[in-house]
Amino acid sequence: MLYATTTPEQKRAHLRRILTPGAGRQFPGTFTPLSAPLIQEKGFDGLYVSGAVLANELGLPDIGLTTLTEVAHRAGQIARMSDLPTIADADTGFGEPMNVARTIHELENAGLAGCHIEDQVNPKRCGHLDGKATVDTETATKRIRAAAQARRDENFLIMARTDLRAAEGLDAAVERAQALVAAGADAIFPEAMKDLSEFEAMCSAVDVPVLANMTEFGKSELFTREQLAAAGVALIIYPVTSLRSAMGAIERTLDTIAAQGTQEPAVQEMMTRARLYELVDYEAYSSFDAGVFDFDVPERFTDQGAQG
Missing domain, CATH: 3.20.20.60 (Phosphoenolpyruvate-binding domains)
Known part of the structure; x- marks a missing residue:
């Protein structure tokens, strides 16, 4: 953290x-x-x-x-x-x-x-x-x-x-x-x-x-x-491997949105909300000194509900 x-x-x-x-x-x-x-x-x-x-x-x-x-x-x-x-x-x-x-x-x-x-x-x-x-x-x-x-x-x-x-x-x-x-x-x-x-x-x-x-x-x-x-x-x-990989994925997803009007076909290739929260250690921040700084982790790391 x-x-x-x-x-x-x-x-x-x-x-x-x-x-x-x-x-x-x-x-x-x-x-x-x-x-x-x-x-x-x-x-x-x-x-x-x-x-x-x-x-x-x-x-x-x-x-x-x-x-x-x-x-x-x-x-x-x-x-x-x-x-x-x-x-x-x-x-x-x-x-x-x-x-x-x-x-x-x-x-x-x-x-x-x-x-x-x-x-x-x-x-x-x-x-x-x-x-x-x-x-x-x-x-x-x-x-x-x-x-x-x-x-x-x-x-x-x-x-x-x-x-x-x-x-x-x-x-x-x-x-x-x-x-x-x-x-x-x-x-x-x-x-x-x-x-x-x-x-x-x-x-x-x-x-x-x-x-x-x-x-x-x-x-x-x-x-x-x-x-x-x-x-x-x-x-x-x-x-440059990570940059080229990331930019390649971004370009392909943008092409999908432009061609199909939605990113839905590309979602399966994306990092999930749960995995992203895990990387930034969301839960540790949530539980840190709850009396001073507290918030709920949305959906407890699930990928359901509102997207963001």
Whole structure:
């Protein structure tokens, strides 16, 4: 009720314990606090908040238009609703090294367990599009060094993302990853890997956990958890899956209403009133200190009666 039962510090320590090479920990992406307890209930290891998804939710493309305030606020709303650790996409750190330092403070304050900062030129673009531009190694390492020095909780995870693979090849990406680890990165996010052998090469080249991005319609094949774990991957994200699933369902239901004049044929595919009330823990709020704050739960979680 209201918030997770574990503190941000406990979540960060837990994240450190579970991120080991070959663990293949699964972090579904989410853009709404409502899905956070659902992801936890399904037995996943953590939550991921994609910068692209937050931009898209605002009706914007993923080209660096969102602000630190917007990202920290929404990511914090999501993190508070689950006992799982939440990792946020911090794009290029929202500015120069001093801005990167402030970004880390704001994300710590918001209750995040970690974030990743990338080596693209700002404004950035989606990691699975062509034409990306990356900064030089000195600039990239300054961002990570600033992030590592700024954190106040030693367990807050500083992950470095490199987009160098697309433009300069695997060897260049590996070399960049090693430099980022030397600068203080706790984990590496190699974007747009071509196949499992490239994940294996990256995992072998660094002595920190490696992330695999399993985004649909991207450069990488959608490998299974078992395949990625065998390659040495510690963490797997599914950044846009929930948004694409939700928007697909919304579009299909709108088509049904437009074509048939009612949503009735689509109701069987919807989450029921009872299930929604369960997710938001309606009953706990109803019973909390009834002498001060009390109301009845309509129909005791049934899906009969008035709709709303």
